[in-house]
Amino acid sequence: MSRFELTRAALQRALDGALQYLQGLERTAVAPKVGRSTLRNRFIKPLRRKGASPEKVVTDLIADCDGSIVGSSTGRFFGWAVGGTLPAALAADWLVSAWDQNAVLYACAPAAAQVEEVVGSWLKDLLNLPQRASFALTTGCQMAHVTCLAAARNRLLAKLGWDVERNGLRGAPLIRIFANDQRHGSIERAARLLGLGTEHILAVATDTDGRVLVNVLEQALRAHEPAGSAIVILQAGDFHTGAFDNFRALISIAHRYGAWVHVDGAFGLWAAASPLYRHLTEALNTADSWAVDGHKWLNVPFDCGYAFVADSEAHRNAISHRASYLTHDREARDQIDWNPEWSRRARGFPTYAALRQLGRDGVVDLIERSCLHASALVSRIGSMPGAEILAKPIINQGLVRFVAGRPDASEEDHDRKTEEVIRSVNASGEAFFTASTWHGRRVMRVSVCNWRTTEADIDRAVAAFQKLLT
Ligand SMILES: Cc1ncc(COP(=O)(O)O)c(C=O)c1O
Numbered sequence: 001m002s003r004f005e006l007t008r009a010a011l012q013r014a015l016d017g018a019l020q021y022l023q024g025l026e027r028t029a030v031a032p033k034v035g036r037s038t039l040r041n042r043f044i045k046p047l048r049r050k051g052a053s054p055e056k057v058v059t060d061l062i063a064d065c066d067g068s069i070v071g072s073s074t075g076r077f078f079g080w081a082v083g084g085t086l087p088a089a090l091a092a093d094w095l096v097s098a099w100d101q102n103a104v105l106y107a108c109a110p111a112a113a114q115v116e117e118v119v120g121s122w123l124k125d126l127l128n129l130p131q132r133a134s135f136a137l138t139t140g141c142q143m144a145h146v147t148c149l150a151a152a153r154n155r156l157l158a159k160l161g162w163d164v165e166r167n168g169l170r171g172a173p174l175i176r177i178f179a180n181d182q183r184h185g186s187i188e189r190a191a192r193l194l195g196l197g198t199e200h201i202l203a204v205a206t207d208t209d210g211r212v213l214v215n216v217l218e219q220a221l222r223a224h225e226p227a228g229s230a231i232v233i234l235q236a237g238d239f240h241t242g243a244f245d246n247f248r249a250l251i252s253i254a255h256r257y258g259a260w261v262h263v264d265g266a267f268g269l270w271a272a273a274s275p276l277y278r279h280l281t282e283a284l285n286t287a288d289s290w291a292v293d294g295h296k297w298l299n300v301p302f303d304c305g306y307a308f309v310a311d312s313e314a315h316r317n318a319i320s321h322r323a324s325y326l327t328h329d330r331e332a333r334d335q336i337d338w339n340p341e342w343s344r345r346a347r348g349f350p351t352y353a354a355l356r357q358l359g360r361d362g363v364v365d366l367i368e369r370s371c372l373h374a375s376a377l378v379s380r381i382g383s384m385p386g387a388e389i390l391a392k393p394i395i396n397q398g399l400v401r402f403v404a405g406r407p408d409a410s411e412e413d414h415d416r417k418t419e420e421v422i423r424s425v426n427a428s429g430e431a432f433f434t435a436s437t438w439h440g441r442r443v444m445r446v447s448v449c450n451w452r453t454t455e456a457d458i459d460r461a462v463a464a465f466q467k468l469l470t
Helices: 005-021 038-045 054-065 086-100 110-126 141-159 185-194 214-222 249-258 269-271 310-318 348-382 411-428 453-468
Strands: 132-138 178-182 201-204 230-234 260-264 289-293 304-309 387-391 398-404 434-438 441-447
Touching: 005 054, 005 304, 086 348, 110 132, 110 185, 110 304, 110 348, 132 141, 132 310, 141 260, 141 289, 141 304, 141 310, 178 185, 178 214, 178 289, 185 201, 201 214, 214 230, 230 249, 249 260, 269 289, 269 348, 304 310, 304 453, 348 387, 348 398, 348 441, 348 453, 411 434, 411 441, 411 453
Parallel strands: 178 201, 178 230, 230 260, 260 289
Antiparallel strands: 132 304, 289 304, 387 398, 398 441, 434 441
16 A cells, blocks of 8 residues: 555545444433453554554554543533534644644744634734734643743843843742642642642632732732732633623733733633623733633634733744754744744644634634523523522522532532432433532532523533433
8 A cells, every 4th residue: 555545545444434423423422331351442452563454453442442532512512611623623633643743843833823823813813912922822821821920920030130031939029929729720820830839829819700800919029029019810711600700800900010910711711702791801901921721611622722912022042943954034934933842733623613613703603602501401400409509600600509408418419419310310321410519618619611402402511400300
């Protein structure tokens, strides 16, 4: 077989397998059916001396994964904050692998660089961020935080007379991070990776839904010395309740004390694209940096996040690199100037394709429909006997809890009941939800991020709870 024929056979098998999977989405159970030991036995094979044909490798892979794929592509997946994949984005993602471009420099992947430039501008427009902001397409929101906070570290320390890129952090003025006490753990990991240290993250008290209390932040910053050595982390979309911070008040206070304001908007920043929800993001564009995901609510394949930085010079100072063997095109945008990785996937193509497929109206529809579905799920499940609503969705996230029927039931009993109901619904294969702990109590998160979710999916998920609870 020629090299082309070998490739064609493997790709054809992958296409058939993928289409078969996608065609069966309505019928398949959302939760995986295969247990860990079966899965392990399927994959633990000796690495043979002689390789197999590409077609056989793909055929075996499909067979070995059978029954173990979490149905996060279905419209009945409501766990964590996991999006699906739009058809154009999925197809573009396959082309990314076929073209196998190294999207580090314009010189090595001109179309990838050009597309990222366009995508950056479209995203800023949709998310109502300043057009002058620099940006990077990262692996996800986690690395978008790292990118943005590297820029913050650069700028704050430069203003305090310290060149962190050259001298590192030893002996540098201390940077403190003031972050919402309900923050996502990716903030902590970013602080660790950047050497800022979790010890120097100060938790700022929040209201019940997770919004930073304005007077508490003001007091904390007033007490902090020297001015200009703080990073304030705000949130567009608390990951339990979807709550948004009061950006207008908080950003202006933070700036008064010379702080850098970074916004975690992993999914919630997309609210800015919708006329119905945009008010939640008012004044958010006056922050200094923003992190948001593509692979959650925009429904592009993993891995895709976006970092935006208002101070492009700080961004570039923190990330850019030059070497004699790299070829730079002065007119073009080289991703190595903005991205923490070196060699990298041309992840701009799926975002470009997703945005072209949806158009502006499609983005708005995706956001608003997800919010409607989340609201319907929470109110319909939460009003069943033995259920209670803890957080009605502000956008696409809400919280429900299940209570044990006994009159003397304790909080632990309700926690157990909540876990049990989630387990049973997931085991039914009809829908998939995940648990979390919120204000000390186990809760069921309701999260809708998938373009495929329809009213029929909501009915099906509700029916699964009805069967259990009534
Ligand atoms: C609010 C929030 N921030 C950050 C992250 C991290 O995003 P990623 O998984 O894309 O790195 C998540 C992920 O679930 C999130 O919900």
